[in-house]
Amino acid sequence: xxxxxxxxxxxxxxxxxxxxxxxxxxxxxxxxxxxxxxxxxxxxxxxxxxxxxxxxxxxxxxxxxxxxxxxxxxxxxxxxxxxxxxxxxxxxxxxxxxxxxxxxxxxxxxxxxxxxxxxxxxxxxxxxxxxxxxxxxxxxxxxxxxxxxxxxxxxxxxxxxxxxxxxxxxxxxxxxxxxxxxx
Amino acid sequence: xxxxxxxxxxxxxxxxxxxxxxxxxxxxxxxxxxxxxxxxxxxxxxxxxxxxxxxxxxxxxxxxxxxxxxxxxxxxxxxxxxxxxxxxxxxxxxxxxxxxx
Amino acid sequence: xxxxxxxxxxxxxxxxxxxxxxxxxxxxxxxxxxxxxxxxxxxxxxxxxxxxxxxxxxxxxxxxxxxxxxxxxxxxxxxxxxxxxxxxxxxxxxxxxxxxxxxxxxxxxxxxxxxxxxxxxxxxxxxxxxxxxxxxxxxxxxxxxxxxxxxxxxxxxxxxxxxxxxx
Numbered sequence: 001x002x003x004x005x006x007x008x009x010x011x012x013x014x015x016x017x018x019x020x021x022x023x024x025x026x027x028x029x030x031x032x033x034x035x036x037x038x039x040x041x042x043x044x045x046x047x048x049x050x051x052x053x054x055x056x057x058x059x060x061x062x063x064x065x066x067x068x069x070x071x072x073x074x075x076x077x078x079x080x081x082x083x084x085x086x087x088x089x090x091x092x093x094x095x096x097x098x099x100x101x102x103x104x105x106x107x108x109x110x111x112x113x114x115x116x117x118x119x120x121x122x123x124x125x126x127x128x129x130x131x132x133x134x135x136x137x138x139x140x141x142x143x144x145x146x147x148x149x150x151x152x153x154x155x156x157x158x159x160x161x162x163x164x165x166x167x168x169x170x171x172x173x174x175x176x177x178x179x180x181x182x183x
Numbered sequence: 184x185x186x187x188x189x190x191x192x193x194x195x196x197x198x199x200x201x202x203x204x205x206x207x208x209x210x211x212x213x214x215x216x217x218x219x220x221x222x223x224x225x226x227x228x229x230x231x232x233x234x235x236x237x238x239x240x241x242x243x244x245x246x247x248x249x250x251x252x253x254x255x256x257x258x259x260x261x262x263x264x265x266x267x268x269x270x271x272x273x274x275x276x277x278x279x280x281x282x283x284x
Numbered sequence: 285x286x287x288x289x290x291x292x293x294x295x296x297x298x299x300x301x302x303x304x305x306x307x308x309x310x311x312x313x314x315x316x317x318x319x320x321x322x323x324x325x326x327x328x329x330x331x332x333x334x335x336x337x338x339x340x341x342x343x344x345x346x347x348x349x350x351x352x353x354x355x356x357x358x359x360x361x362x363x364x365x366x367x368x369x370x371x372x373x374x375x376x377x378x379x380x381x382x383x384x385x386x387x388x389x390x391x392x393x394x395x396x397x398x399x400x401x402x403x404x405x406x407x408x409x410x411x412x413x414x415x416x417x418x419x420x421x422x423x424x425x426x427x428x429x430x431x432x433x434x435x436x437x438x439x440x441x442x443x444x445x446x447x448x449x450x451x
Binding site: 187194246 | 288291299302303306310315318326332337344345348359361363380381382384386388401402413417429433436437439443448
Binding site for chain 3: 065066067070123124125126127129130131132133134136137138140141143144145147148151152155156159160162163164166167169170173174177179
């Protein structure tokens with residue numbers, strides 16, 4: 001990372017994002033598409049343009065190092081949070097506020113709510129959640145495997161085969177014990 | 184940036200986890216505190232991996248394994264908590280003073 | 285300001301987030317809020333991994349920890365039907381626990397600062413650790429731990445099924 005401030009990065013990143021689409025969109029839809037495509041195409045910088053807006057201009061280089069990519073993500077997070085916050089506050093300014101007791105009761109398809117909102121879930125759902133966690137972990141290990149698979153060849157294939165076979169055994173066990181049947 | 188910044192941060196997170204484990208009565212909240220402690224360990228591992236770049240990626244790989252072990256630990260831990268709740272109608276750890284009932 | 289300074293600023297922001305969310309996890313009176321504050325602490329830790337060039341670990345943290353383990357925790361809270369925000373969740377050894385935690389913090393940080401004084405993390409890098417090098421490390425150097433993880437997950441599922449079946 002060269003010796004410069006984050007705002008320069010930010011400005012350069014935005015300039016780069018703008019330049020890659022070669023136009024500043026002026027409709028809401030294009031802002032969305034433009035933002036998404038600029039983010040998705042970030043590392044390669046493949047040009048995409050708004051079809052109905054004239055394009056022009058040459059482009060300064062975008063800082064391509066590690067942290068400036070995350071500055072882009074940070075900008076998107078801030079814009080996303082800002083959109084939600086501003087919308088909610090605007091709605092609060094506009095809407096009428098007439099609180100009555102009935103409005104604060106739980107809405108349950110128009111019927112008066114019975115009992116408390118905190119009911120116990122069936123234990124069977126826990127097994128579904130646990131299976132999800134286990135196969136989530138498996139999927140996470142599949143990503144690096146898929147990348148090195150071509151280079152490591154048979155060795156990596158057998159390693160992953162053993163891994164998946166053992167986890168498939170877990171799934172078989174759950175099926176045999178009838179944990180996956182709907183009640 | 185000195186590596187001790189990250190080490191002290193993880194020591195702090197670990198201590199918060201210790202406080203949670205010792206001071207909480209609700210069994211699931213104790214499990215949450217254990218997650219904090221596991222994350223403190225992970226921050227340590229990744230910080231050392233970044234410091235010793237030429238020594239390989241052992242730190243990051245072991246952080247991944249710690250996450251996988253945390254998944255298994257939470258799975259079994261919560262199953263035990265649920266079983267205790269079904270037998271005793273309580274997850275209060277201070278009431279669990281019997282090995283068998 | 286230099287890049288190094290900005291990295292320190294980012295570090296302090298997320299260190300505050302992690303610490304604040306962690307303290308709220310262990311002090312809040314609402315069990316659901318505790319799980320949600322844990323999400324805050326875990327996301328802060330993911331940001332730390334990004335700062336430490338461990339991109340893959342950071343996104344695994346988001347996927348597995350935030351996306352799966354916290355969901356499992358919320359399931360556990362729903363299954364044990366704890367009353368929200370009414371009961372006392374802390375026992376009476378809080379001062380002692382705080383003392384113990386403070387002692388552990390002071391001792392470990394003094395030892396760690398002493399042991400790693402002057403050791404720096406070099407931030408002058410243009411790329412994070414690639415997923416490819418992680419994959420190479422797992423599938424050529426750490427094969428056995430990797431296979432053992434699958435057996436551990438199998439054992440966890442079998443144990444949970446055996447416990448949950450008893451009805």
